[in-house]
Amino acid sequence: MATLLVTYDTKSPWLDYGGLIRAIKKHSWVRLTDNVFVVHTTVPADAVFASLRHFLDDSANLYVITIRKPFSGFGPGNVNEWLSKNLANEMSLEPDNPA
Secondary structure (H helix, E strand, O other): OOEEEEEOOOOOOOOOOOHHHHOOOOOOEEEEEEEEEEEEEEHHHHHHEEEEHOOOOOOEEEEEEEOOOOOOOOOOOOHHHHHOOOOOEEOOOOOOOOO
């Protein structure tokens, strides 16, 4: 399983991005900020990207990036707990506490 950072920037606020959010939430997920999620999934990063890209117009930005421990952050406790549980160690492919 991989843990992926999914970040997007929409430059067309009049468009409905509900489909994008629903597609992201098909995976185990946590929301870091309004437009940044982390998902834990068996789906490769390029496939996650391909599944999300069609929800955005050409003015938007979308990145799907594999992430691992260590991490540093300041935010809600539930987000920090999710990250601690689901991020693999730098030298490992498995999270510390598999779900």
